[in-house]
Amino acid sequence: MGGRKVARDEENAYGFQEFRSALQERRLRLLLAGRSGTGKSATGNSILQRKHFLSRLATTAVTRACATGSCCWASWDVEVLDTPDLFSPEVAQADPGFKERGRCYLLSAPGPHAVLLVTQLGRFTAQDLQAWRGVKALFGAGIAARAVVVFTRREDLDGGSLQQYVRDTDNRALRELVAECGGRCCAFDNRAADGEREAQVRELMGLVEELVRDHGGAPYTNDVYHLAQTLGGLSPEERLRRVAERLAARAPSWSERWPLAGLWRWPKAAPETWCKLGLVALLGALFLLYLLCR
Ligand SMILES: Nc1nc2c(ncn2[C@@H]2O[C@H](COP(=O)(O)OP(=O)(O)O)[C@@H](O)[C@H]2O)c(=O)[nH]1
Ligand SMILES: [Mg+2]
Numbered sequence: 001m002g003g004r005k006v007a008r009d010e011e012n013a014y015g016f017q018e019f020r021s022a023l024q025e026r027r028l029r030l031l032l033a034g035r036s037g038t039g040k041s042a043t044g045n046s047i048l049q050r051k052h053f054l055s056r057l058a059t060t061a062v063t064r065a066c067a068t069g070s071c072c073w074a075s076w077d078v079e080v081l082d083t084p085d086l087f088s089p090e091v092a093q094a095d096p097g098f099k100e101r102g103r104c105y106l107l108s109a110p111g112p113h114a115v116l117l118v119t120q121l122g123r124f125t126a127q128d129l130q131a132w133r134g135v136k137a138l139f140g141a142g143i144a145a146r147a148v149v150v151f152t153r154r155e156d157l158d159g160g161s162l163q164q165y166v167r168d169t170d171n172r173a174l175r176e177l178v179a180e181c182g183g184r185c186c187a188f189d190n191r192a193a194d195g196e197r198e199a200q201v202r203e204l205m206g207l208v209e210e211l212v213r214d215h216g217g218a219p220y221t222n223d224v225y226h227l228a229q230t231l232g233g234l235s236p237e238e239r240l241r242r243v244a245e246r247l248a249a250r251a252p253s254w255s256e257r258w259p260l261a262g263l264w265r266w267p268k269a270a271p272e273t274w275c276k277l278g279l280v281a282l283l284g285a286l287f288l289l290y291l292l293c294r
Contacts, residue, residue, distance in 0.1 A: 027077045028208060029219060031108050034118035035131040036063070036085045039152030042190035043118055044069060044082045046197050047204070053082045055190075066104045073205055081108050087134030088127065098251070101138060102244035106236075109228040111219035114146050114208045115139070117177075121151040121165070121187060124174040132177060137252075139222065146220045147181040148207050154187035154200070162187045184211070224250070 030047065032040040041055035041063055052069040063084045070079045085091060086101055095101055115135065119128045136143060157165060166178050166185060178185050186203045189196065219225075227246050231239040 026075055027079065028073075028114070028212065029079045029081065029108055029112045030208065031081045031104075031112040031115045032083055032118060033087060033115050033131065033135045035088060035125075035127045038118045038120050038128070039188070039190055040116075040118045041082050043116065043150055043152060043188050044080045046188055046190050047071070047073075047078065047080050047201055049194075049197070049201070065100060066107050068107055073201070076205075078205075081112070086138065087131040089130060089134070091134065098244040098247040099240065101247055102240050104138075105224050105228055105243050105247070106239060109225055111221040111225045112146065113215075113219050114148055114211050115143055115220075116150045116204075117147050117181070118150045118152060119174075121153045121156045123153075124171050124177075129173050129177070138247075139220070142222070143220060144180050145182070146211060146215075147184065148204065148211070149178055149181050149185040150204065151185065151187040152190055154189035155191070157187060 032044050034040055037058070039055070041053035044053045045051050045055060048069045048071045050071075053067060054063065063082060065084055066086075067082045068079055069082070070077060072078070081104070083104055084100065085094065086104055091101070117132060117135065135147075151162065154162075162185060166175065169175060184207050186200070186207060188200050188204075192200065224243060224246055228239070228243055231242055234242070
């Protein structure tokens with residue numbers, strides 16, 4: 001962060017005290033997210049500058065559980081959290097009790113400073129988009145303000161500019177994603193030699209430091225992280241149980257996932273729901289009339 005502009009951060013909504021305590025702590029938590037096989041674990045290893053997370057080509061997910069690794073970068077203590085498949089629609093079956101998602105929260109508490117959304121260069125698919133939606137479903141839409149899009153397979157750029165690639169791509173969903181993440185993106189060749197890898201990490205950490213500055217040093221937080229912070233005195237099992245319970249309670253229920261199912265909650269229904277109900281009744285009546293008049 002070099003010559004940090006403290007004066008600018010004094011004006012930050014998070015308050016000078018919080019920024020100062022974050023600076024004193026000098027700890028950065030980075031959370032790797034994205035669909036399986038994009039290179040999350042390999043990117044984690046590049047950041048840590050050593051082979052810490054298991055990373056390999058496979059037809060099924062290699063990373064099965066959340067794992068952390070740490071390193072020093074400039075004057076920061078950096079903690080990297082690698083994640084298994086927590087963001088695809090299959091997570092509902094794979095993690096029905098919200099245990100692994102609860103571990104993800106506890107391992108990143110009191111909150112990540114940045115979420116690295118990992119995707120492969122030139123291969124941004126519907127699954128990547130679903131994973132991004134999964135990230136927002138798990139942490140809240142506000143997480144976009146902390147996201148950096150990390151493209152792996154940088155070597156495929158052949159020395160070209162990433163910014164130009166993102167600007168010129170005909171993949172509209174990708175352009176929208178990068179815009180939603182404030183234009184923050186960088187690329188990694190996780191198979192590059194040491195010097196080049198270090199330069200890539202420097203570029204990423206530059207983006208992360210900017211994020212940290214913009215948020216007055218405070219990590220991302222939400223009600224689940226707040227809850228996690230109040231559970232300090234409990235056993236690890238009890239902490240996990242409470243966090244998993246909160247995640248289960250805030251997950252959209254079946255009635256929220258199916259638009260018309262919301263109608264069953266009619267006693268609490270908002271005016272828009274009554275409009276929907278009226279519309280459905282009208283369409284039903286018209287359909288009956290049509291059948292009768294045939
Ligand atoms: N060529 C190339 N391969 C990569 C890169 N990053 C990751 N990989 C490979 O992609 C495969 C999946 O990587 P992995 O880290 O296990 O993905 P994860 O499931 O998202 O954690 C492995 O074979 C990696 O070596 C990269 O930048 N370039
Ligand atoms: Mg992995």
